[in-house]
Amino acid sequence: MDVDRSVAALSEVLFTLAIFAVGIAILEGVLYVILVRWLKARLALPILLIAPALVGLTALIIYPLVWELNVSFTNMSLNRLCDPGFPAGLLAECRGEPMFIGLDNYINVFTRPVLQVAGFFQVFWQTILWTVINVAFHVGLGLGLALLLNRHLRLKGVYRALIVLPWAIPQIVSLAVWRTELNAEFGMVNQLLSLIGISGPSWMTDPFWNFFAMIMVNVWLGVPFMMVLLLGGLQSIPADLYEAAEIDGASSRQSFRHITLPLLRPVLVPSVILGTVWTFNNFNVPFVINQLELETSDTLVTGLFRAAFQYNRYGFAGAYAFVVFAVLLVFVIVYVRRSGALRGAYE
């Protein structure tokens, strides 16, 4: 270990933190003077409390989003790597050509390949399939495990710890190991299959099996989190409701349908929304397991990464990102309304 280099790195981190602390202190001071002393605003305290976070969000999320939207109307790419400026390259030229190209990128997202050959709709349907199958397994298996653990069981804590283990391991480490073990010739998965007389598939090169492998790994990674959420929801359901149902002669299936599911809805629906959005936007699993960049295994998000950082199509990638955002936004709005997620459990 190079001590000098470690000390230098630590000093840089501490210096940066100090800059942040001073900046926040100045911000709070200015806001205090304006809101408390000068305006005597009623909401001064809440504003003071959220101001640092708001500044961070603006710098790290809002400004990049605005910039991305700006770039999405330009032809910025490897051969046109110029600063378009605001607004949208209207006043900028690159290599003698205007940078502003209007909605061309948005049109190209739907009419030209977003990868090397695959178009938007192919990748979109692959993403839908990827999301639906994953969420179905996450919720189904997660609920099943939660129901099993929501009863008196010896060594329940041990089972819970083992089930949560995939979630606890750093994801990139898990994925690197999975990728190695999915090798058709030398990986552990096929070697285990061969012990029971099954000839393992080519997980990394066959389009179907690579997609299958992605789902398999993501289910393994995602079930623990869903199980923990749903277990918490199950544990909040009063036990006397089940006792009353039992007295009234309800079967376990009827109890599940008429007590468990409705009372679990306030937890289940947000979990499904979160699971859907996270799975839809999942980058790590599709990118790492699809090591050979099979276009049949790419999702919208990995396609977006490739467009921006492998093919250097920055303007196009900006438009592509907003199309993906719009898709998710529509889903969330429709799902929240239809599922009544904002209704209380007892309404």
Place this chain on the structure above:
Amino acid sequence: MSHKLQRLLPIFVVGALVLAACGGGEIGGDESEAPESQGTDSSEAAAPSEAAFPEGDIEIELWTKEGDPQIEYVEALADAYTAEHANVTINVVNKDVEVLREDLVNTALAPESAPELVWTVADHVGPFTSAGVIQELDGKVDTAGYEEGALAAVQVDGTTWGIPISNGNQLMLYYNKSIVGEEPPADTDELIATATENTGDGSFGLVFNETESFWLTPWLAGFGTSVFEDDGTTPNLDTPEMQAALEFLYDLKYTEEVMPGEADYTIASDLFTSGDAAMIVNGDWELGNYADQLGDDLGVAPLPTVTSTGLDPAPYTAGSFYMVPSAIEGDTLTVVLDFISWSTSTENQIQMVEELRRLPANLEALEDPIVTDDPLLAGAAEAVQRGTPQPTNVEMRCVFDAMNTGIRDVLGAGNSDFASVTADMQAAAENCVATL
């Protein structure tokens, strides 16, 4: 409007003006000015021999494509330099070749994240000059002492964008003499026969990296084609010759069955060094490592002639090169240029031959007995002579990406509809070129 809102309005106006002034990140230089099509020219630093060595603390981050174990040589080189110049710190960072390309191109959007020096391959010149992230080196480094062919790989329209470290980078046939015998196969029929003899019981006759198109390119000349049309920029991938080349590789794996089920670079190399593969097609950068592992059992030869056409495969030749990011200037640039000259001096190039067993780019080192008297290096030199300079124009990036898809489809997924594969490759390359 309420009294409080009236009092807040000036603050909002000022805040909006401040944000507008802050908007629009700069990409290295004047906002309204496009970078020149061939990168930028930071000519402030004088040639090292003319300027006094800078005295202040200089930190250099060197990104190198060299991984284990070759990176040890790079680190030793850096340590030797810093031992002579106590005020200089060189931090060597390994990056995969493709990651290095992506990361350096992306520094066009964030110049402060660029390293001070890059050790990479010649075909990166195209994307790097398009993105304007490297600077030209004419007049900054004395290029008279370098092998012309090596230097030509990083010259675009007469402008020099890199300094050669090694000459070659060619793919060639390594074989294990204890398995194959003293003489390598002379043509592809012999290659198949030898590989078939030595396949079985977990061993394979032939291995290579099945996931990258660089391993497809040598065979194109063997089947009478090339990746570009005569203009040098229009992709030429959908041809019967390309289909024949793909069919040859397909047959090696699926018809003759002399190759493993899946083999990337690491698996192929490990199979060869562990003695589980009789032959491997790999680059000259592994010569030192394989010589250490196999000793006298290692044989090196050019790729065998294609029996059906009588043509020799022609691997791409280039080498490893130093390239200097365009943001580097002043004292840092002076030290970087001095390091480049020092590390490619005759003495250090001979040292490189001893450590890495690569052909040097320095002319004097090329004539040293360490090169001329070494049979392995002689084999490598013969392979280089059959090679062809790798195109470095930015369209080559599109061609490599398109061929990656093709070779993975054929060797990975076992797709034997070669016409469809080459049609897809052509479409992919054309689409990429159109969106550059």
